Amino acid sequence: MDSSRTFSPYSPNTPEDRRAMLEAVGVGSVEELLGDIPSRVRGAPLALPEPLSEQELVQELEVLASANRHALEGPCFLGAGAYRHFIPAVVRAVASRGEFLTAYTPYQPEVSQGTLQAAYEFQTLVCQLLAMDVANAGMYDGASSLAEAALMACRVTGRSRVAHLNTLSPFHREVVATYAGPQEIDVQEVDPAGALPLRPDTACLLVQHPNFFGYLEDLPAMERLAHASGALLVVATDPMAMGLFRPPGEYGADIAIAEGQSLGIPLSFGGPYIGLFACRAPYLRQMPGRIVGRTVDARGETGYVLTLQTREQHIRRERATSNICTSQALMGLMVAVYLATLGKAGLREAAELCYHKAHYAASLVQRVPGYSLPLQGTFFREFVVQCPRPPAEINQALLERGILGGLDISHLVPQGWLLCVTELNSRREIEDLVRVLRELA
Amino acid sequence: MDSSRTFSPYSPNTPEDRRAMLEAVGVGSVEELLGDIPSRVRGAPLALPEPLSEQELVQELEVLASANRHALEGPCFLGAGAYRHFIPAVVRAVASRGEFLTAYTPYQPEVSQGTLQAAYEFQTLVCQLLAMDVANAGMYDGASSLAEAALMACRVTGRSRVAHLNTLSPFHREVVATYAGPQEIDVQEVDPAGALPLRPDTACLLVQHPNFFGYLEDLPAMERLAHASGALLVVATDPMAMGLFRPPGEYGADIAIAEGQSLGIPLSFGGPYIGLFACRAPYLRQMPGRIVGRTVDARGETGYVLTLQTREQHIRRERATSNICTSQALMGLMVAVYLATLGKAGLREAAELCYHKAHYAASLVQRVPGYSLPLQGTFFREFVVQCPRPPAEINQALLERGILGGLDISHLVPQGWLLCVTELNSRREIEDLVRVLRELA
Amino acid sequence: MIQRKERPHLLDRRLLMDRSVPGRRGVRLPPLDVPEQRLPPEELLRGDLDLPEVSQPEVVRYFTRLSQLNYSVDTNFYPLGSCTMKYNPKVNDEVASLAGLAWLHPHAPGPCSQGALKLLYRLQGFLGEVTGLPGVSLAPMAGAQAELAGILVIRAYHRSRGEQPRRTMLIPDSAHGTNPASATMGGFQVVGIPSDSQGNLDLEALKGKLGGDLAGIMVTLPSTLGLFEPHILELCRLVHQSGGLVYGDGANMNALLGQANLGDLGFDVVHLNLHKTFSTPHGGGGPGAGPLCVREGLAAFLPAPVAQRVQGNGAEEYRLVRPEHSIGRLGAFHGNFGVLVRAYAYIRALGGPGLRQVSQDAVLNANYLLARLKDRYELAYDRVCMHEVVLSARRQKRRGVRGLDIAKRLLDYGFHAPTMYFPLIVDEALMVEPTETETKETLDAFIAALEAIDEEVSTDPDLVRTAPHSTPVGRLDEARAARQPDLRWRRGRT
Amino acid sequence: MIQRKERPHLLDRRLLMDRSVPGRRGVRLPPLDVPEQRLPPEELLRGDLDLPEVSQPEVVRYFTRLSQLNYSVDTNFYPLGSCTMKYNPKVNDEVASLAGLAWLHPHAPGPCSQGALKLLYRLQGFLGEVTGLPGVSLAPMAGAQAELAGILVIRAYHRSRGEQPRRTMLIPDSAHGTNPASATMGGFQVVGIPSDSQGNLDLEALKGKLGGDLAGIMVTLPSTLGLFEPHILELCRLVHQSGGLVYGDGANMNALLGQANLGDLGFDVVHLNLHKTFSTPHGGGGPGAGPLCVREGLAAFLPAPVAQRVQGNGAEEYRLVRPEHSIGRLGAFHGNFGVLVRAYAYIRALGGPGLRQVSQDAVLNANYLLARLKDRYELAYDRVCMHEVVLSARRQKRRGVRGLDIAKRLLDYGFHAPTMYFPLIVDEALMVEPTETETKETLDAFIAALEAIDEEVSTDPDLVRTAPHSTPVGRLDEARAARQPDLRWRRGRT
């Protein structure tokens, strides 16, 4: 009965099929076809665990999954770049359709109009959301989008210095550094308070808005600062905030990027997410990434194709605007379905729910003796709490009560704790949290 | 912000749409269209709970779901007509496709070839499995199929008495009684041991094989018994057992039915399942239910249609072979995908896994002092244990240790306990069970 | 060689068994982890088991391609009259597949199934409220089974009163075929009642059929003509006066949600089709669910089981019980639970006002179609309709094109056809039920298609008569299918 | 009026914004359950937010119909060379959507993410074993990003040795475009190496490029010509001798699974494409995952983070760490975890022998196509191939039909086209990669289609030149798309 270990359920051909094919090829065994492989690198079978049947596989993964505490398992106040939002079932229903899921990049547009039209929708939605002229079909994630935006700004301006505020996510900052370093681009931190003029060789000013700490920046001032030095203004934003706050395009941003995860993509331990990437029209040909365009077919019917490919690596090779190839198309589809489902009123409402709940939580927290909100200004759904004891201790105590607390950012703000509240946090959860904080005061 | 309570996300038309439509209709309000409804039955709004947003709905259902202890949550030894088997992911992937899920009964065959061809496959698979000539596209469940088989036998023979063995599932027996009663058909229990000749007015002998207690019947003897009196032999079987045991067709069954749930259908607290229904060719026109046939289209291409509809209620009305209309088509699809995926070797293996594990469990249980197997013969994956104390107590004790025990059948067999073991029960689960039994001896 | 316009990949229709290759398989099973046991004697064992042998990629591709040959609500408008092909919310499928529901064993003991039982209990309450008939059993697995059950309730009721057996069940000529079939299965004699010139039940004819043998009447409300019976109160009064009960076929409840209390109207027993009114997906022909709702005094006869709430020690507790004089079980377990979960979710999402809006929109959409189409297509009855409108292609027939042809031609326009030739009493019937989940734009496009087809009937009737032209297969030979039944694959035949 | 053969319902291509109707929406949100807070000043708030307003049924129908316009592995054979379009097991999608994985927060503290970290740790080990390069980072989100990361590892390595900067990166002319693009992004000067007449890298040319400025070489193995570089050992030796490192583009690893140890071959750094070799679905262009595997001495430079196992108090514990000299982060978090889960599941389902069988079948399938097609279509290089075969339509071009036309005509036959015009060094290239998950029958049907098209090239070249004819849209005007970019919907334009 153990014969079942010896075949792959995913490969159809049987020993007889193989024999017939070998005969057609005119060889006696597959080994003969592999003759170019030096014999001394062959031999040892792979030391991998025994294959599992599907039943065992599911069991193993269930054990691994249940060894995690996921973000829907109970109250959760973690954010910091990845957000717990409600995802309507239609998003999953659409994105799990095999025709979307198991297609490649749409190289044959005549049989890929589904992927292409969806990407065109995505580009439209990104432009509408960010109030920008043009958008690409999506990048790996928000952080790498920001890095690519910095490189793009250097190409556009011919300069090689990138300035960013000190309120930028440290994760984003690291990724910018990874991408900028090899191109000898200097990455420089500037303090938004002391808004000194930028150095004249600055290609762009990177501003996160809301910033890593959840607060809005003074974008009009940042716009003046950047443009006064001939630098581009690059804004990294959160798409859920776009339901409530003025978009980058209305502040004169030249490039706007965002982590798209908030829009219908599950947390999934950090990925796959998607980077939204948009810019002003004049910079279009310096944009990285896939772009879908509308055109006509031989009969004059509307159709969609990948376009402006001369920017891309497979045409331009070492002179391409980026090396990106496979990106996050399916996530773009999910974003499009999410936004279509929530629509104009829904996104506004979702953003407002986040806003009101976060502000309610903040108002309660700061009334607990010992806790304060050290930062001034307007925040969206995240804010920094200064705690009376190390946030790590607080998180530990919360976890014991089944609550996932905020992110410990005491390395950035003394006793700092970054708390996130979304529409998924009920009033009761918020009040339970505050009760525990009071105990820990 | 609470405007969202006032609309249905499932209905698109807006107040403006409605206004335009009312104008086209030429009335001022929908009320006017409802004028035929007597005013005294109108008025009071439905006293239903407040509508929920999708997010709240999911939360409510999650609470309800988690108030159950489901059969994959830990060791489970319950069977008795509903079985815990592994279901490959492809079954769910296919059955959740909107084109299958949201289609109606295929009344327009030109745009329903998916449903129709799948049903034809299902009919083929049922015939192959049961070794019968023809099958329909499925009935509500196994028990109602047996009832319909009894009625059919009465139509075929012109007789009005139905005999069944006392090893028939009490649930099936009840359903047969429900259907037979109004047609003044007598339902009579016979003892397989004392194989008296059947009364001459007997239309059929109903035999469950494996029977309710998990054991095979002496089908050759039953065949002689039935046919000797001119009665039909109706066999109710379990499709998983068909991977291992001789099928009803090889024993001369005239009608064979089965509960199809074992073949890729989740337990779902008892439904939806599907009844498999097959018979010998001469009785085809007395068969209830939908039947799909192969034919050709105007261009001579193969196509499938609902056929032999003159048996059915929508044509024949009060002279129909049955009143069945909506049945369980989607479950038939799931069965077809399941059988295609397991295939010939897989179904055999799955059945053997059940057999060996159940027999291993039986061998251990009967070695525990105080426990015995009161029944003789060959069983498949279920067997009756006679316990040293009331099975209810044993089940309670098991539950406290996280194990779902067997079905208490002490009303049928003194201290009787019906234990089911499938491929999903690991050796360890079996041995844990036996350990607890020993404690309870 | 392949034609310019053909879609060859949609035409590889080989069956699984024709694709079977010895040794292929789609899934691997776990190894045996217990000592191998002795198998029973050979003569009990199966010899050959002739099932397909295909790999997993082939299974996925085969069924995915089959699915693409289907028309569905998820792809376009499905105005199939009497079937209420409304949108099936995706979230309902998701909640029904939560492991705590989808993997709950039907024999799970009470403490292990409180969530499911509570759901059933609450759903019973919801449906009792919707119909105005508080006794509810969720056991029937579809409308037709509910009809049988309801008929048996009526039978049991009469028997319980110890009178002489009442054997007559009145059924209007417009009734769905399941009604007479169910009545017969329930042991009654079916007596037909004609409709009058307005499409209403002929009250005078009814009066002639009343009497001591009358067990009851099966009425569909609105009728299958999409019309609300204006004499319904009188009808119920008359039947009750004769000692009969009134059965309501609730398949058309989408017209009445929140608009009328069926109990107040005089119905004694009513079934609902959750797969119609309550948006559970039809699955290509099921599963459905047909809850049976009865007035207080009949609850003891309901099919088993029903869910009950009891005050346990302190906390409330739910359990399944068998009504005292139950007509019995209809299936091995508790009905199509997975369908019931979806209906529960639907009701919770909409609430009372939402359900009421459903029927309003359903009626408005139907009347919009009626108003816009009646110049081109004759109405079966020229009056306001409820949730569906029955057209007649009489006028087109005079120009040589049948309703069937028009239905088939609609497929070319990308729409599903209406229900054809039902109700039987309407010549060339085309029964159109738009449902509330369609947009005005979709209705407009459908109207435009029917108008264009009416043009074609004049300008190019042959185009219509030979339709459909753009579907995966052309018009199918149903006569041949019935004459030479080919109902299963057989080795060596193609 | 509608044409006989048209499929109008597939042609309603209106965009969401064109379908938008004020007041419609697809989902209801929960009511606010906390006291309403003061909103910030008006000037910070958004004025109009111009998003579509559509109902839920419309969303489902719109995207379902879009999906039906797509070709996919789930529908038919997808022999797109270099892309490894193999079957994507459905179970892998299911396990990736388990709540414990799909809803795990990336900042979840260690004790809350042990299952995920263990999975990552084990997957690193599996991939180290598969490549023979034990240092593994799962952070790169696709092949191209892994290339950049790998290039940066090479850069960091050279820097760590304190030598003068090495700036030259050698890249064969057959390389995928991502290689030169990544090398440039990594700060290197790209120097091309030609292929010889056998399709092998020209060793003599290589020798001429070696020297003190050499940072390394990027080699694809098998090459994009589907050929195994016979001089690979020599090549690696030469590069190493010059102080350079060898980067292996592992996109074609499907040919080598279990057949060759890349570390033993001499590679220093290799990326894998999990969305190719390890069967994770391509999603219409991602997400992918591009783990980077390096030899022991380079592990300290790997991109952050990597998973590590530590012996906690008694029990083992997993955590994410930043390698000591890491080139840094590539994304905000830990890579495309959801993709990694699927690849993990794939490896667990197949094990060592299963993976080895994969490459054997992939190579056999490709050679079968080669053997059966070479009489009709010229081979780029007339020798045994690995997992893919590169044909040339030179012969057909002489008859006036280009490779592009043949590719488009294949769509009419229900097959996806091969990769066209790549590698750039092959005239009229048609690069065919069957993968191991296709049946012999499918390959035979594909061969028959290519044979039939070759006939058509002689008998009816125009039929081929104007193909495709049966697809949802005809041949698209790509030049116009690039000349007049129309990249988004705008109000008032259609």
Ligand SMILES: Cc1ncc(COP(=O)(O)O)c(C=O)c1O
């Ligand atoms: C009016 C009417 N009654 C009864 C039924 C039978 O319901 P079911 O198909 O659920 O058995 C139908 C179904 O088409 C119907 O339209």
Ligand SMILES: Cc1ncc(COP(=O)(O)O)c(C=O)c1O
């Ligand atoms: C040979 C080769 N290298 C690299 C890549 C780039 O990989 P990705 O698309 O994952 O970025 C590809 C993808 O097509 C490829 O074929």
